[in-house]
Amino acid sequence: MPGHKTVCSIRSLKAAGKRISMLTAYDYPTARLLDRAGVDIILVGDSLANVVLGLDSTAQVGMEAMLHHARAVGRAVTDALVVADMPFEAYQPAGADAVGQARRLVDDAGCGAVKLEWFAGAVEVVVALRRAGIEVMGHVGLTPQTAAEFKVQGRDAASAAAILTQANALEAAGCFALVLECVRESLAQDITASLKIPTIGIGAGKYCDGQVLVLHDMLGLNERKVPRFVKQYADLSEQILQAVRQYKEEVEQGLFPDESRSFH
Numbered sequence: 001m002p003g004h005k006t007v008c009s010i011r012s013l014k015a016a017g018k019r020i021s022m023l024t025a026y027d028y029p030t031a032r033l034l035d036r037a038g039v040d041i042i043l044v045g046d047s048l049a050n051v052v053l054g055l056d057s058t059a060q061v062g063m064e065a066m067l068h069h070a071r072a073v074g075r076a077v078t079d080a081l082v083v084a085d086m087p088f089e090a091y092q093p094a095g096a097d098a099v100g101q102a103r104r105l106v107d108d109a110g111c112g113a114v115k116l117e118w119f120a121g122a123v124e125v126v127v128a129l130r131r132a133g134i135e136v137m138g139h140v141g142l143t144p145q146t147a148a149e150f151k152v153q154g155r156d157a158a159s160a161a162a163i164l165t166q167a168n169a170l171e172a173a174g175c176f177a178l179v180l181e182c183v184r185e186s187l188a189q190d191i192t193a194s195l196k197i198p199t200i201g202i203g204a205g206k207y208c209d210g211q212v213l214v215l216h217d218m219l220g221l222n223e224r225k226v227p228r229f230v231k232q233y234a235d236l237s238e239q240i241l242q243a244v245r246q247y248k249e250e251v252e253q254g255l256f257p258d259e260s261r262s263f264h
């Protein structure tokens with residue numbers, strides 16, 4: 001489709017010095033709005049587990065749930081690049097068929113790429129996916145699917161060097177972009193400068209090539225405590241509460257429906 005963003009067009013944004021916008025979406029109506037707003041990348045994130053399904057960990061969301069929501073997002077989007085998180089069960093456990101599972105997200109759900117978090121076998125998985133013709137976005141720093149605790153990464157020289165090494169390894173393996181989550185700003189700056197592929201930051205400061213947030217966090221739709229790096233652009237929870245309370249009152253008082261909304 002003319003104007004549809006691709007992996008190549010996303011990579012070209014870094015070369016042109018243009019910032020990349022990325023947000024999560026999990027259903028048709030919100031994905032449609034994000035696409036209309038001109039967001040470059042829409043991520044069907046495994047954050048689905050926490051913000052939509054009420055689970056405790058992103059590692060708990062499975063492939064069938066990811067496929068269900070990725071299909072809905074894919075139906076809505078006509079311009080943005082759609083990327084789907086590979087759920088933990090699809091590529092990290094021993095014996096997982098990463099290529100077969102990723103193929104479902106690309107061929108069945110229509111995603112333009114998949115995203116996977118760093119783990120000991122990440123490079124081998126990325127190489128296998130690229131050989132199969134599947135585009136891959138990497139993810140280093142804080143990796144929520146396997147993190148023992150949620151804190152800033154790369155705070156000492158050794159851990160910072162390890163993250164930089166991981167980032168370079170994922171680029172060499174064929175990733176077209178890289179998410180940097182919860183790392184020191186100076187480290188994110190160094191990684192961004194060392195890579196030819198774009199970096200997308202979340203809690204990684206201003207020097208990344210782009211930024212991503214969880215949509216429900218930035219719109220105030222989460223009751224859970226959000227990280228300090230999140231900027232809340234709207235408080236939709238309060239607006240929804242007020243609308244629903246008004247509806248309830250009008251139903252109880254016999255004010256809804258009125259004559260203009262009735263058929264005779």
